[in-house]
Amino acid sequence: MRILFLGAPGAGKGTQCKRLAAKLNLPHLSSGDLLREAVKQGTPAGVAAKGFMDKGQLVTDAILIDMFRERLSGPSCANGFILDGFPRNIAQAKALDLLLEELKAQLNCVINLEVDDSLLSDRITGRRTCGNKGCAQVFHVKFAPPKKEGICDDCGAELTQRSDDKEDLVAARLKTYREQTEPLIEYYGGKGNLQTVGGEGDPDEIFEAIMTTLNTNCLIKK
Numbered sequence: 356m357r358i359l360f361l362g363a364p365g366a367g368k369g370t371q372c373k374r375l376a377a378k379l380n381l382p383h384l385s386s387g388d389l390l391r392e393a394v395k396q397g398t399p400a401g402v403a404a405k406g407f408m409d410k411g412q413l414v415t416d417a418i419l420i421d422m423f424r425e426r427l428s429g430p431s432c433a434n435g436f437i438l439d440g441f442p443r444n445i446a447q448a449k450a451l452d453l454l455l456e457e458l459k460a461q462l463n464c465v466i467n468l469e470v471d472d473s474l475l476s477d478r479i480t481g482r483r484t485c486g487n488k489g490c491a492q493v494f495h496v497k498f499a500p501p502k503k504e505g506i507c508d509d510c511g512a513e514l515t516q517r518s519d520d521k522e523d524l525v526a527a528r529l530k531t532y533r534e535q536t537e538p539l540i541e542y543y544g545g546k547g548n549l550q551t552v553g554g555e556g557d558p559d560e561i562f563e564a565i566m567t568t569l570n571t572n573c574l575i576k577k
């Protein structure tokens with residue numbers, strides 16, 4: 356099963372993909388997480404990416420395309436994957452099309468998580484993420500608070516705030532989304548495998564709606 360998630364910053368892609376990956380036993384490939392790890396490790400890709408991320412702009416296509424080519428061609432993705440954050444513009448979507456053609460594979464479903472703009476800023480600025488790479492659980496100070504403030508429920512590590520999750524960057528991230536990523540809704544709509552799922556309300560109910568969509572419209576096997 357190969358699934359791609361679209362949605363604005365803060366729409367809940369990471370939250371839902373993490374659950375779906377556990378449920379379907381598929382790798383969750385988050386472009387943002389991969390880039391943040393590259394920044395932390397100080398790799399050449401990370402060094403090049405940091406300046407763009409700090410401004411809420413897209414990182415150079417070639418960096419992302421290389422990153423995903425390597426992963427999608429690897430054995431861990433042989434049975435499928437869940438993409439979160441890649442592709443993020445039409446050029447990346449076309450590169451993914453070519454890559455899938457080379458791999459003789461296709462996307463089974465593209466899910467667009469729809470959330471009203473008015474909710475996104477609060478979601479983004481209140482997000483806290485577990486600093487333990489192996490865990491990386493996502494919390495929210497209001498909407499999904501940890502049992503103990505600042506500490507991950509799952510592994511006990513300290514929660515951190517992403518450096519781009521600041522109020523003054525939200526508008527720039529949304530602008531980038533509108534200009535460059537939102538056109539992908541039409542792109543995948545034209546290919547016939549786009550499904551829209553409402554991303555507002557209880558995360559458990561959203562997850563159920565995603566599962567129903569996958570079962571009914573995308574014919575998942577597990």
Ligand code: AP5
Binds near residue numbers: 411443528
């Ligand atoms: P990335 O990390 O992908 O950030 P994003 O797209 O801005 O999306 P977010 O991770 O902010 O939101 P999300 O939808 O995952 O929401 P989450 O589930 O965490 O990208 C960061 C940067 O990397 C980009 O700006 C760019 O510079 C670069 N980049 C990445 N990919 C790239 C690419 N392909 N090309 C070029 N550059 C790229 O939820 C958010 C919060 O809301 C959480 O606190 C959560 O607990 C809460 N929440 C979730 N669901 C609900 C709900 N139903 N109700 C209430 N709260 C909820």
Ligand code: MG
Binds near residue numbers: 368369370385387
């Ligand atoms: Mg995310």
